[in-house]
Structures are given as C-alpha cells and as structure tokens.
Amino acid sequence: MRTSKPFFSLQTIMTLLVCGVVALSLTVTDILISQKVADNTQQNLANKATNIARIVAHTPLVIEALNGQRADSEIQPFANEIRQITDVEFVVVTDMKGIRKSHPDISKVGQPFVGGDEGEALKGHEYVSNAKGTLGMSLRAFTPIVTPTGKQVGAVAVGILLNNVNQAVAQSRLIIFISVGFGLLVGVIGALFLARKIKHIMFGLEPNEIAKMLEERSAMLESVREGILAIDKDSHITLANAAALRLFNKAGILGDPVGKRVTDCVPNTRMQLVLETGSAELDQELNLFGITLVTNVIPLFVNGKSVGAIATFRDKTEIKQMAEELTGVLLYAEALRAQAHEFMNKLQVILGMVHMKYYDQLSKYISRIAHQQQNEIGFISRHIKDPVLAGFILGKMSYAREVGAELVLFEECFLPEPANPEMIHDIVTVFGNLVDNALDAVVDCPLKRIDVNFSYENGVIILEVSDTGPGINNELKRQIFVKGNSTKGPNRGLGLYLVKRSLERLNGKIEILSEEGQGTQFKVSLPYKSKDEME
Structure with missing residues (x-):
C-alpha cells in the first residue's frame, strides 16, 4: 500500500505546533497581565501622590500658614522641597478660595488653581482625578488641609504628568514583553529539541512511514504459518499472531493472551530464561498440553538493553509430515531418474547397433x-x-x-x-x-x-x-x-x-x-x- 508524502515533516509540524501553543499562551498572558500591571502601576502612582498630599496636608507649617499663624510665603519653599524629594511634577497648596500658595512656577503663586477639579477637595473630600493644568494633563491627588480643631483651611494637590504615568506603565509592560520574548525563544528551542528527540525515538521515520510499516508488519505476521509470540521485559505478552492463536486454541488455551504473563499461558516456555540470559535458544521442543512444538526464542535488544523476547513455533507433526513428504518425493524422483537413465542407456545401445548395421x-x-x-x-x-x-x-x-x-x-x-x-x-x-x-x-x-x-x-x-x-x-x-x-x-x-x-x-x-x-x-x-x- 502506498501512502502520500506529507507536506510537512513531523519535526516541522511539532516545532510549529509547540511554537504556536507557546506564542498563544504568552499572548493571552500578555493581554491578561499587561492591563493588570498597567492598572497597578497607575494605582501605585496615585497612591504615591495621595500619600505625599497627606504628608503636606498634615504638616504644621502648612496648617499654621493657612490659619494665619505664619506667613503663607513659607509654604512655597517647603512645597518645592517636598516636590524635589518625592520626584513629582507639582505640589500645590491652596486656601479655601482656591488661590495657590505654592507652585513649581513661582509666577503662578497667588493665582487661582487651574483645572476645575479642586472643588470637592475644598469641601473636605480626598480623591484622585485627571485634569489639564498649567503644566499639562496630569494625575492629581487632592487632600483637604484641616486644623487640629477640625476647621478646613485649604487643600493640597500633588500632581504627576500623565506622560510620566504612561512612561512608567510602558516600562512595566516592557518587562512583560521581554519575558514573553524570552519565553517564546525558550519555547522554540524546546520545540526543536523535543521534535528531534521524538524523531530519534521513532528511528527517523515519519508517521505515514510508521503507519505503512505497521500495516506491512501486521499483514506479514498474519500471513506466516509459524506462530509468533512476543513478550516485553516484564514477561507480558505483547503480540500473538493468528497462527499462534490457532495453536493455542488447539492446545486448549482460549482467549486473547495479549497482556497476560507468558508463564500463565505457556507454562513450559523458555522465553523467561532467554529474557534473563539474553541468549537465543533454537530448534527446541516444547510440549504444550499434549502438542509438541518446535520453537526458536530470540532476545530483543534496543540500544544494547534487553527489552523482551520473541518466539516462533510450529506444530512438530506438521514439520515431520513435510519432511517425510519431501523424503517421499525424493524417493520418487530417484526412481524415475534411474528408469530414465536405464532407458537412455538402452537407446544408446540401439543407436550404436543401428549405426553398425x-x-x-x-x-x-x-x-x-x-x-x-x-x-x-x-x-x-x-x-x-x-x-x-x-x-x-x-x-x-x-x-x-x-x-x-x-x-x-x-x-x-x-x-x-x-x-x-x-x-x-x-x-x-x-x-x-x-x-x-x-x-x-x-x-x-x-x-x-x-x-x-x-x-x-x-x-x-x-x-x-x-x-x-x-x-x-x-x-x-x-x-x-x-x-x-x-x-x-x-x-x-x-x-x-x-x-x-x-x-x-x-x-x-x-x-x-x-x-x-x-x-x-x-x-x-x-x-x-x-x-x-x-x-
């Protein structure tokens, strides 16, 4: 039977399959994790800004300056110092009218807060928002400033430009992309190694070639008249052809023997001994419940290790009949040859006498x-x-x-x-x-x-x-x-x-x-x- 040659080899198919699975898995992982990382990064930056705003709002200097106990000009240098230490874009302190008491640009001090999102903070609420100010779009954390007596005297806004937020998110995602790329590279290398390993295990054969060999082997095993029995290293029967089953049935051994221990089906077999010694036994007689078989047992080796044994056997009566039939044929042939030879001798005598008249x-x-x-x-x-x-x-x-x-x-x-x-x-x-x-x-x-x-x-x-x-x-x-x-x-x-x-x-x-x-x-x-x- 002829089988068509596949478009791709087994090694190529396995490499593409494993790489595809790895790529799909990593892509899904990236989709699921990247957004989570982005959200976490943004939340961390918001928490950072909120914590800074709380620290400024609870600083006595700021509270006293807004409550009239200090000059409000002291707020600007303090806020700038906090901004530089914490590496944020701005720390803006406003009074209850929304007038800035601090700003990275000193010229903006004394002017109203820009963005329109400060109203809730002046009402005593803490929150985070995104709005456009004089420095551009930014993430802002608002915290109200309250005196020890509970009186609100202003609010603090700590901002991080959204460009910086997006840059931080992108850096977080870059780590994921690098990890995905490394994982994909490892997957490709692993796929190539796995494909070559499997190819080596299958003796370099393609699946269609293995299928063809299996069909040919099955047809061959079923066509021979000798019984064939194979066992693995644990003495379990792995193969029995039709001739073997026929002889087993003749001996009263019924059912499929595959999977059973060979000693349970064939009590007197020497396959176990061959498996242990690794030495073949040829032309041995085996009595199987009254039927005499002539057996040959050969050990099976893979990479120098014994992995089982295979036995061929045939009813000795059939072999004897064949031998005797062959002997009889030879006797007939010898008798006919003698007659033909004698007849030729007589013809030669007659021919000679004719020539001599x-x-x-x-x-x-x-x-x-x-x-x-x-x-x-x-x-x-x-x-x-x-x-x-x-x-x-x-x-x-x-x-x-x-x-x-x-x-x-x-x-x-x-x-x-x-x-x-x-x-x-x-x-x-x-x-x-x-x-x-x-x-x-x-x-x-x-x-x-x-x-x-x-x-x-x-x-x-x-x-x-x-x-x-x-x-x-x-x-x-x-x-x-x-x-x-x-x-x-x-x-x-x-x-x-x-x-x-x-x-x-x-x-x-x-x-x-x-x-x-x-x-x-x-x-x-x-x-x-x-x-x-x-x-």
Whole structure:
C-alpha cells in the first residue's frame, strides 16, 4: 500500500505546533497581565501622590500658614522641597478660595488653581482625578488641609504628568514583553529539541512511514504459518499472531493472551530464561498440553538493553509430515531418474547397433528388452495392485541394475490396493529407504542381491527386505534408528529414522534379523485395509 508524502515533516509540524501553543499562551498572558500591571502601576502612582498630599496636608507649617499663624510665603519653599524629594511634577497648596500658595512656577503663586477639579477637595473630600493644568494633563491627588480643631483651611494637590504615568506603565509592560520574548525563544528551542528527540525515538521515520510499516508488519505476521509470540521485559505478552492463536486454541488455551504473563499461558516456555540470559535458544521442543512444538526464542535488544523476547513455533507433526513428504518425493524422483537413465542407456545401445548395421542382433536385443520389461511390468502389476507403489518398485529395480545390483521380488508376493490411498506414501517411504539401505550395504560385496517380499493376510501386510551385505552387529542394531546415526559419514542416518517415524504413525513394527557376515533382513508388519474388503 502506498501512502502520500506529507507536506510537512513531523519535526516541522511539532516545532510549529509547540511554537504556536507557546506564542498563544504568552499572548493571552500578555493581554491578561499587561492591563493588570498597567492598572497597578497607575494605582501605585496615585497612591504615591495621595500619600505625599497627606504628608503636606498634615504638616504644621502648612496648617499654621493657612490659619494665619505664619506667613503663607513659607509654604512655597517647603512645597518645592517636598516636590524635589518625592520626584513629582507639582505640589500645590491652596486656601479655601482656591488661590495657590505654592507652585513649581513661582509666577503662578497667588493665582487661582487651574483645572476645575479642586472643588470637592475644598469641601473636605480626598480623591484622585485627571485634569489639564498649567503644566499639562496630569494625575492629581487632592487632600483637604484641616486644623487640629477640625476647621478646613485649604487643600493640597500633588500632581504627576500623565506622560510620566504612561512612561512608567510602558516600562512595566516592557518587562512583560521581554519575558514573553524570552519565553517564546525558550519555547522554540524546546520545540526543536523535543521534535528531534521524538524523531530519534521513532528511528527517523515519519508517521505515514510508521503507519505503512505497521500495516506491512501486521499483514506479514498474519500471513506466516509459524506462530509468533512476543513478550516485553516484564514477561507480558505483547503480540500473538493468528497462527499462534490457532495453536493455542488447539492446545486448549482460549482467549486473547495479549497482556497476560507468558508463564500463565505457556507454562513450559523458555522465553523467561532467554529474557534473563539474553541468549537465543533454537530448534527446541516444547510440549504444550499434549502438542509438541518446535520453537526458536530470540532476545530483543534496543540500544544494547534487553527489552523482551520473541518466539516462533510450529506444530512438530506438521514439520515431520513435510519432511517425510519431501523424503517421499525424493524417493520418487530417484526412481524415475534411474528408469530414465536405464532407458537412455538402452537407446544408446540401439543407436550404436543401428549405426553398425547389426540389424539381426538389434532385433534380438529389442525383443529381449521388451520381453524383460513385459515380464517385470506384468509380474509387478499382477502382484502389486497399487499403481503408485508398482511404478515405484519398477523404478527401484532399474536403479538397482544401474548400480550393479539385483532387486528380486518373491514369486508369491502380493499386495492388494489399499482402502486409504494416503498410506501408500508411507509405504513408499518405508520400502524406498529399506531398499536404499540394502543397496548401500551390498555395494562392496561380490554378490549384490536384494530380495523383497510383500504378503497380506488378515488386515496386516508383511514387508521383508533382505540383502547379501556384511550384516549388522548388536551395538549398531540398538542405534540404527537414531536420527543422524550412520557409518557412512556426516549428513546421513535419516533413512531408517524416517522409516521408524512412518511406522509409528501407522502403528507398524519393524524387526531386524542380522548376523555379521550373513546379510541382513528387515521385517516390517503394519495394519492394512484392502479396498476390495471395504467394498
């Protein structure tokens, strides 16, 4: 399945997303906080002006000067000194008529207060207002001046120009803007780092590539005939394909095993051991509630650390059947090859005689071959009723002649056609391997003869294969059916092992009669139902 390539990479998308979230968050924060900071800054300046006005209003010098106990000219230098110390724009003291007793511009002293917002202060109220005076728009804090006896004698106005207020607010906001910018920079750097980290964790793959690999992996796991089971480092099953579930169901393990501990589902598994040792175990047999499985368990490593294990397994019966089928096919192929080789040899003889114009001898040779072939085919077809086995025996006879040996069937041999044609394959496996073993035994003997006899009686067939070989000693008799045991070199010793396995499946028996220097006879007996009897 093909997936379209995304317009942006995962790293770009994550960077843009994180940066967008950070920028949006900081913008909202700026909107919410900046106004609050501006209001707080303005309120602090208003409180500052109010506190200064209160201090001036409660100063004895000012109270006494307005009450006529001092010269009112003393107010101007005091107010200017307060203005300079507190860094405000003006400190104006007025009498009850609104006449200024102090002002930053001395020429304005003695003149009426400008702005029109002083009226409430002269009525005994304290407040803050914004108004335009001789110095421009300003924030003004008004406080009434009252004598100790409770008589109001004037008012104080402390002002801060709104330009200065706005400048203070702007400075407060500048700190927020710097913080927002720094936060955005950190967000961008963090987004890039996070995107690269996630990209590294995902092995540099894009999401569409991961999705494609996941679909391919799922299809692959479900298509294989081997059961596949994976566990994590805590021995919990993380994956089980359809073949694994089928084998589990066959063994009586029902339900989805994913998420369960592997020892709870597969009691005899060696996956836990592989997880602990980190060493693979290959071609091991596992008995799962009566079903024998052939398993391979391999540990999983990520960055050099064990993160789990994966096991593949298959029913040993299926593997055995495949091996035996392959062996049977090889036996058939070898028999056909021998027949073809023998036929080519005869054609070459005929061709040579034609070239030499030995027509009389050629006629006799062809008649002899035809007679021999007819005799063999006629004899075998009369005594061996299954055509597959009959053809196979003919092939083995040709192969025996090819290697310089003689394969002889007893005159009284007989085998009816089976009711179950499938068992002929097992009989071919048994017969073929016994004959091959006999041919190997007589290869160095002066008399190279193998006698074969089939007999059938009361639902049992007896197959006897005898050779004129050197015989088998008692020690070899005990090991002759062991897989891989052979005196003929490496990669041998499978034929008689497969014979034994086929006979076990057919409930048959095999007996060895042999003495050293006297040849060997294999006698096989197994249940056999004739097709004629079933009808």
